Amino acid sequence: MIHPTSLEELQSAVRELDRVIVRGSGTKSAMSSSANLSTADLSGILEYDPSEFTFTARAGTRISEVKELLAKSGQYLPFDPPFVQAGGTLGGTIAAGLSGPGRFRYGGVRDFLLGIRFVTGDGEIHAGGGKVVKNAAGFDSPKLMTGARGAFGVIGEVTFKVFPEPREYQTVIVSFPTADEAIPLMARLAMSNFELACLDFVMPGQLQLRVGGLHESLERRVDRIKSFIGRTCEVRSGSDDEQVWHNAREFTWVPSDATLIKVAINPRQIVEIERSLEKSSASHVDRRYSVGGNVLWLAWPNEKTSEKLGRLLTSWNLPGVAVRGEPWGILGPQNKGDVFQQRLSSVFDPLNKFQRNDRRTANSH
Amino acid sequence: MTQAFVEAIRAIYPTDRCLTGKAELAPYESDGLTAFRVHPIGVVLPTTSEEVIASIRLCHQPGIPFVVRGSGTSLSGGSVPIDGGLVIGLNKMNKILRYSPEERIAVVQPGVINMRVSQAVAAEGLYYAPDPSSATVCTIGGNVAFNSGGAHCLKYGMTSNHVLGLKVVLPDGEVVEVGADSLEQVGADLVGMFVGSEGLFGCAVEITLRLLPKPEKYYTVQAAYKSLAQAGEAVSLIVASGLLPGAIEIMDRLAMDASDAAVQANYPKDAKAILIVELEGPTEEVDAETPTLLKLIEESGAYRIDVAKDAAERLKIWTGRKCAFSAVGRLSPDFIVQDGVVPRTKLGYALAEIDRISTESGIPVANVFHAGDGNLHPLILFNGREEGALERAEEVASEILRLCIKLGGSITGEHGVGLEKRAFIEEMFGKKDTDFMRQIRAAIDSAEIANKGKMFPDLQAPALTHRGLHPIEQQGIAFRN
Numbered sequence A: 001m002i003h004p005t006s007l008e009e010l011q012s013a014v015r016e017l018d019r020v021i022v023r024g025s026g027t028k029s030a031m032s033s034s035a036n037l038s039t040a041d042l043s044g045i046l047e048y049d050p051s052e053f054t055f056t057a058r059a060g061t062r063i064s065e066v067k068e069l070l071a072k073s074g075q076y077l078p079f080d081p082p083f084v085q086a087g088g089t090l091g092g093t094i095a096a097g098l099s100g101p102g103r104f105r106y107g108g109v110r111d112f113l114l115g116i117r118f119v120t121g122d123g124e125i126h127a128g129g130g131k132v133v134k135n136a137a138g139f140d141s142p143k144l145m146t147g148a149r150g151a152f153g154v155i156g157e158v159t160f161k162v163f164p165e166p167r168e169y170q171t172v173i174v175s176f177p178t179a180d181e182a183i184p185l186m187a188r189l190a191m192s193n194f195e196l197a198c199l200d201f202v203m204p205g206q207l208q209l210r211v212g213g214l215h216e217s218l219e220r221r222v223d224r225i226k227s228f229i230g231r232t233c234e235v236r237s238g239s240d241d242e243q244v245w246h247n248a249r250e251f252t253w254v255p256s257d258a259t260l261i262k263v264a265i266n267p268r269q270i271v272e273i274e275r276s277l278e279k280s281s282a283s284h285v286d287r288r289y290s291v292g293g294n295v296l297w298l299a300w301p302n303e304k305t306s307e308k309l310g311r312l313l314t315s316w317n318l319p320g321v322a323v324r325g326e327p328w329g330i331l332g333p334q335n336k337g338d339v340f341q342q343r344l345s346s347v348f349d350p351l352n353k354f355q356r357n358d359r360r361t362a363n364s365h
Numbered sequence B: 001m002t003q004a005f006v007e008a009i010r011a012i013y014p015t016d017r018c019l020t021g022k023a024e025l026a027p028y029e030s031d032g033l034t035a036f037r038v039h040p041i042g043v044v045l046p047t048t049s050e051e052v053i054a055s056i057r058l059c060h061q062p063g064i065p066f067v068v069r070g071s072g073t074s075l076s077g078g079s080v081p082i083d084g085g086l087v088i089g090l091n092k093m094n095k096i097l098r099y100s101p102e103e104r105i106a107v108v109q110p111g112v113i114n115m116r117v118s119q120a121v122a123a124e125g126l127y128y129a130p131d132p133s134s135a136t137v138c139t140i141g142g143n144v145a146f147n148s149g150g151a152h153c154l155k156y157g158m159t160s161n162h163v164l165g166l167k168v169v170l171p172d173g174e175v176v177e178v179g180a181d182s183l184e185q186v187g188a189d190l191v192g193m194f195v196g197s198e199g200l201f202g203c204a205v206e207i208t209l210r211l212l213p214k215p216e217k218y219y220t221v222q223a224a225y226k227s228l229a230q231a232g233e234a235v236s237l238i239v240a241s242g243l244l245p246g247a248i249e250i251m252d253r254l255a256m257d258a259s260d261a262a263v264q265a266n267y268p269k270d271a272k273a274i275l276i277v278e279l280e281g282p283t284e285e286v287d288a289e290t291p292t293l294l295k296l297i298e299e300s301g302a303y304r305i306d307v308a309k310d311a312a313e314r315l316k317i318w319t320g321r322k323c324a325f326s327a328v329g330r331l332s333p334d335f336i337v338q339d340g341v342v343p344r345t346k347l348g349y350a351l352a353e354i355d356r357i358s359t360e361s362g363i364p365v366a367n368v369f370h371a372g373d374g375n376l377h378p379l380i381l382f383n384g385r386e387e388g389a390l391e392r393a394e395e396v397a398s399e400i401l402r403l404c405i406k407l408g409g410s411i412t413g414e415h416g417v418g419l420e421k422r423a424f425i426e427e428m429f430g431k432k433d434t435d436f437m438r439q440i441r442a443a444i445d446s447a448e449i450a451n452k453g454k455m456f457p458d459l460q461a462p463a464l465t466h467r468g469l470h471p472i473e474q475q476g477i478a479f480r481n
Ligand SMILES: Cc1cc2nc3c(=O)[nH]c(=O)nc-3n(C[C@H](O)[C@H](O)[C@H](O)COP(=O)(O)OP(=O)(O)OC[C@H]3O[C@@H](n4cnc5c(N)ncnc54)[C@H](O)[C@@H]3O)c2cc1C
Pocket: B031, B032, B067, B068, B069, B070, B071, B072, B073, B074, B075, B078, B079, B090, B110, B131, B132, B133, B134, B137, B138, B139, B140, B141, B142, B143, B144, B145, B146, B147, B148, B149, B150, B151, B198, B199, B202, B203, B204, B205, B326, B414, B415, B451, B470, B473, B478, B479, B480, B481
């Protein structure tokens, strides 16, 4: 494993290697188990001016360090990165394309990433985007890097946009006997103007929603939400509130013998997914519908095999990516954007150093 | 070859949707950057994706350049035709294909007008957030190509933050689908890479938009200051306070005069700057934030504070602000709208520098800007009939852009590079990164025919003519932001 400490060392490392798989701190183990390049020593916050709402840091910087610094000025990362306590890094979070439940309010990691410096497959250092909160010049390569698992370059340095953090939060929890009853309420809450910070549905039957704002208004906002829901609600505040979202962010609910899979879905598909899991005797699999039903987090038992999961995903016509656990890559239907991606790859990775073997099947539709 | 091409293209379209006569082509010669005029060989007006695909495939083989066009309101010359090229006009592809309020999405054809989306979803309490001042005329396709913004980007981002999926015809006629109908994605964010590509990556034929619930309450304040610096200071105070307003805008005296002349905005006569701040959100939250905001504005030295009491008053404040650009046409026969970004903390310095540049050159510059995100819109006034005036104004515009680059900002916050700023892309990104972007372009479009000559300085620029108001501004349909 090579441990560069600067962009230049990162560049030489990429030049030296025939195949490059990067690891930040290894929290997304399914994506980095065969890594040969580490950004752990490429860390440190380089610039931060609270009144700019931006900071620049090296890719291996741990998110926990960033969060701590931002909090001193009452600011935060609105996309709510996961695996914070576990040690996740900025670069790893971008490459994995991961945002937490709090992305419901303002957007995901892609929406807050402003600029990057990266090393391409032929070992050149390039920059994309910028350092200011608004910029429409040039191609948006920072976005391209998001979720690409390193396919377009090794991220060395990043600039993010940040926001002031709500002063206080409360969480409302509502229980349901079945998903069928909870899903329509989740849709109504997502359409409402309550401006929820988070909106998750946890199987077998718990709707969890979070409200953030000023102390003076929070109580009244929560009351109004409770009467909108019209059922018995449990309200958590202070550290009890934080605990709910800490568990979500750190995936404490995922068993150790399961692989964590991310599936991007549309909330309308939840009912169909639930039926299909039941039919394939997988309804006991731990799962969580996050971001108002836009992400399905599946804790797929390793013994159930990736083939079985691949078939399910293909039948839903939804790709899923293994995040933590077994290195299954992306499973499910083929990417309809392949041609575009390949053309981009020919420039970002002309020597095929960053390619991965995803086992995706032909399209079911 | 051209003749054969024209024949082939005619075979795809009925005559009323394939224009080749000189008079028919005239409306397509230019765009919002009225300084450039170019004759295309023809204009086609497809109504289906299949027609777009067929047209682009026809262009690819012989290497005929094409420009996709929405409403032609680009302020950077993005939709100016290419000499000897085809214009693919998308105004007839203007259907909302699918709308699902529960999923908070709408799938639209590219020719749908921005404002129509918000109108179509209003009944369910939703809206489409990006709000360029040209919203009543510009298309979603054009917004996607330019990653367009508006006054409310600070909180909700630009177009890119609101596009979930795209169906794209690449410049050789290959069709790809990127993204889908989820807020999240698995795999590389190809949607994000396409948005803002200024027509160089081909044509978006279907666009999946994310809709937001309309905020319950708006609280809009307009504050008058005796100096521009004080208004700037107020912005710093607000930003440092932990408030996150939906919009923070500033206008200087000259811009106020222009608005006054156009819409009788009645700004205080002795004000040197106007600050507009808008809070939005749940009623209880906005009510709780209001005292803090008012206190900060008072502390910053505002000598008059007006709060919009209802929707009509809010609209009045925004009309005054949004019409400022076009209204400058009342003070000066011609003007250039610049669009640059500086780090917010350098706003004060940037404005002082612009003032210096203006004084030294003797060319008046009015300032209207999205102060919340450091996005400057200096308006450079000149009289195109005076010998050399346009060139002197261009020089001032260039100096301002260089200032933005020097301060670590950007040469465009929302209007794009287009034709106008091709010369600056390399100054901003350096030769190496610019060359890299050219390589990307060549990989997507081996024949380099999609919006050829834009973004990168490779073709001879068409000759400059004098500038003036866009036709839609002359008719009072929309105003520049
Ligand atoms: C009065 C006025 C006010 C304005 N205010 C603002 C503002 O507040 N904020 C802002 O950001 N901009 C503003 N603009 C600029 C302009 O309106 C935007 O850039 C807008 O997005 C252009 O839309 P359009 O439909 O007119 O596109 P066009 O000008 O027709 O095209 C713009 C670019 O998009 C490409 N394009 C168009 N459709 C597609 C497609 N389907 N697929 C791929 N490429 C495509 C074209 O090739 C061209 O390069 C303003 C312009 C005017 C005239």
